[in-house]
Amino acid sequence: MEGIEDYAIYAMDPNGVITSWNAGARRIKGYAAAEIIGQNFSRFYTPEDVEQGLPARVLQTALKEGHYDGEGWRVKKDGTRFWCNVVVTPLRDSGGNVIGFSKITRDMTERKILMDRVQQHAEELERAQQSLRRLSGQLLQVQDDERRRLARELHDGAGQILAALNMNLESLHDSILERIPPSMAQRLAESIRLTNQVIKETRTLSYLLHPPLLDEAGLRDALHWFVGGFIERSGIQTELEISPDLSRLPRELETAVFRIIQEGLTNIHRHSGSSKARIHLILGQNEILLTIADEGKGIPTAGTEEQKGGRKLGVGIAGMRERVLQLGGCFEIAAGNPGSVIKAVFPLALGD
Numbered sequence: 001m002e003g004i005e006d007y008a009i010y011a012m013d014p015n016g017v018i019t020s021w022n023a024g025a026r027r028i029k030g031y032a033a034a035e036i037i038g039q040n041f042s043r044f045y046t047p048e049d050v051e052q053g054l055p056a057r058v059l060q061t062a063l064k065e066g067h068y069d070g071e072g073w074r075v076k077k078d079g080t081r082f083w084c085n086v087v088v089t090p091l092r093d094s095g096g097n098v099i100g101f102s103k104i105t106r107d108m109t110e111r112k113i114l115m116d117r118v119q120q121h122a123e124e125l126e127r128a129q130q131s132l133r134r135l136s137g138q139l140l141q142v143q144d145d146e147r148r149r150l151a152r153e154l155h156d157g158a159g160q161i162l163a164a165l166n167m168n169l170e171s172l173h174d175s176i177l178e179r180i181p182p183s184m185a186q187r188l189a190e191s192i193r194l195t196n197q198v199i200k201e202t203r204t205l206s207y208l209l210h211p212p213l214l215d216e217a218g219l220r221d222a223l224h225w226f227v228g229g230f231i232e233r234s235g236i237q238t239e240l241e242i243s244p245d246l247s248r249l250p251r252e253l254e255t256a257v258f259r260i261i262q263e264g265l266t267n268i269h270r271h272s273g274s275s276k277a278r279i280h281l282i283l284g285q286n287e288i289l290l291t292i293a294d295e296g297k298g299i300p301t302a303g304t305e306e307q308k309g310g311r312k313l314g315v316g317i318a319g320m321r322e323r324v325l326q327l328g329g330c331f332e333i334a335a336g337n338p339g340s341v342i343k344a345v346f347p348l349a350l351g352d
């Protein structure tokens with residue numbers, strides 16, 4: 001034991017007075033044997049620990065429980081502190097009487113500093129994550145508000161002017177039709193047709209930006225309207241199943257579900273190659289379960305070859321996930337057979 005350098009090993013009498021001292025103790029604590037033998041081991045403790053009676057408690061615990069095992073700050077000869085692991089064991093004679101203690105100390109300062117740094121980084125990461133989450137929540141909110149405003153502006157501004165233009169053209173058409181050559185009448189009729197088309201497109205754009213039905217009639221009607229239009233535009237056979245007992249939900253939840261389905265179907269149209277889509281919105285006991293499934297080529301998930309190959313990560317899926325997490329839910333992309341299934345679970349606040 002004399003020669004061991006990695007551990008400070010020494011013996012004490014029953015009162016904590018040091019009676020032996022090895023090479024490791026000298027190296028770790030800085031005292032030579034002649035300086036320290038005969039002194040009380042409490043001098044290795046910080047003044048705060050001494051004040052709180054820790055050295056005496058260490059010996060009491062060792063006696064009571066057969067050993068003491070702990071970690072803490074201790075003080076070297078030069079006054080610097082080091083973090084160590086300490087084991088104290090009572091020494092007994094053949095009659096079972098305590099004749100002293102052995103103490104093994106290991107310097108763990110480096111590990112302690114490392115652990116503290118890891119802990120500090122983990123806390124920083126947690127804070128950064130929280131502020132990122134707050135920020136993306138705000139971004140989504142701003143995006144929704146902006147879309148709502150744009151939709152209204154389009155509808156009430158350009159939409160109204162176009163409607164007036166259309167009325168003017170129609171009355172012009174009716175009043176001068178007899179007096180103009182057929183080629184001119186044809187151009188006028190064509191202008192009316194174009195105006196009607198742009199009115200329709202403006203209205204569709206406005207409704208897609210923010211369906212008035214979503215606020216007025218709720219998610220169910222807005223989804224039926226949107227899916228109907230989607231089938232018409234995309235030719236994708238889309239099944240929409242909503243629990244019959246699902247009634248109005250909090251506005252942010254309705255918006256989130258609507259936006260997720262909108263993006264899910266847009267993705268199916270743009271990326272999957274599937275000719276079918278299935279949407280289920282199920283009301284559970286305390287949650288809403290949403291699934292969006294297709295039978296296409298499947299969404300490459302994290303870690304797959306295709307994603308490692310540098311597939312561009314879009315805003316769509318990240319936005320879906322963020323909307324779900326903002327509402328305290330879970331989001332998952334699973335493989336379908338074939339195709340893929342997006343699953344989202346939203347908790348319902350009790351009492352809603």
Ligand SMILES: Nc1ncnc2c1ncn2[C@@H]1O[C@H](COP(=O)(O)OP(=O)(O)OP(=O)(O)O)[C@@H](O)[C@H]1O
Pocket residue numbers: 267268270271272273294296297298299300311312313314315316317318340
């Ligand atoms: N239903 C799907 N089937 C197959 N691949 C999909 C499907 N949905 C998404 N993907 C793949 O995942 C990628 C990421 O989708 P995401 O919606 O995040 O971005 P994006 O649609 O490319 O762009 P945007 O930001 O406009 O949504 C897509 O580029 C596509 O490769």
Ligand SMILES: [Mg+2]
Pocket residue numbers: 263266267314315316317
């Ligand atoms: Mg997308």
